Amino acid sequence: MTSSTAPWGNTVDVVFSDDIAFVYFNRPDKKNCMSPTLNREMYATLHALELDPRCKVVVLTGRGAAWSAGMDLKEYFRETDNESDAFKMRIREEAAAWQQIKLRFHAKPTIAMVNGWVFGGAFTPLTSCDLAVASDDAKFGLSEINWGIIPGGNVTKAVADTMGQRNALYYIMTGETFDGKKAASMGLVNESVPADQLEKRVRELAKTLMGKDPVVLRAAKEVFKRVRFMDWETSNDYIYSKTDASNLRSGAEFRQGAMTAFLDEKKFKPGLSTYQRKGKGGAAKKAKTAVGKSKK
Ligand code: COA
Secondary structure, eight states: OOOOOOOTTTTEEEEEEEEEEEEEOOGGGGGOOBOHHHHHHHHHHHHHHOOOOTTTTTEESSTTTEEEBBBIIIIIIIGTTTTHHHHHHHHHHHHHIIIIHHHHHHSEEEEEESSSEEEGGGGOOOOOOSSEEEEEEEEOOOOOHHTTTOOTTTTTHHHHHOOOOHHHHHHHHHEEEEEEEHHHHHOOOOOEEEEEHHHHHHHHOOOHTTTTOOHHHHHHHHHHHHHHTSSSEEEHHHHHHHHHHHHHHHHHHHHHHHHHIIIIOOOOTTTTTTOTTTTTOTTTTSSOOOOTTTOO
């Protein structure tokens, strides 16, 4: 398996396969907890992937037994407790920069492939991914209350947005763990599948996303994430503006082709499948490659 070191460094790794960039939390001996170094390397990685033609979809996953065991209690918390206020604010900003901004509004579609432990601070990048698929036996926990802090790093907001009041407060206040099936039933992840099906299912989902117009897909997810906090009139105006902007930026070739195929040629039903761009064959034509045989 693998990839070059730049720009991801040691704490993050990337494997390219079938136009997917599998981005790994790469500290398996530390259950992939997030140190200041990892936060910086993850930002650099995601930033680079926005312009990398080998990446049409980002899949965020973890090496070893964990997706991520949250913030690094040693390097992120204890070792910085006696640093200056400015230093502490800087490392918070670096965590937020990738977890809450770069990942949340990434240029490419993002899928969390949840393979194991997910604790505390890891809920923020989890909910920043556009979609999430968990292994049935993945283990989640808002463990902050177990070691004496409230869920910060916007974890409280992340779960308020995805799990609903009763579920979020239950797990915030008890610190109990739950599995992938429960996460799916609460809407924290889209679905949960047996561990041996996880990568297959994520690849299928990625392929579905690759069949869409990438400019429109990016605008669609960005619009969703922003309109939730707007009033109806502002939202309506914003959505039309983004619709016009994405038509302009994409050239609307996909849209025009789809309308012709449906209205004139009667070859395609948009209610039932994705329009296949002429001569491009969507994503479907790409050959399958095992993750281990990464393309450079
Ligand atoms: N911060 C710092 N170090 C962590 C860590 C974290 N969040 N999670 C795991 N590690 C380290 C452990 O200290 C240990 O380091 P060591 O080998 O130097 O002793 C190593 O990772 C392996 O963890 P260990 O606890 O031995 O593995 P385990 O399989 O017995 O338990 C967990 C796994 C995830 C249940 C356990 O490590 C844990 O509770 N982690 C903390 C989770 C948490 O509360 N995160 C919220 C942070 S906001």
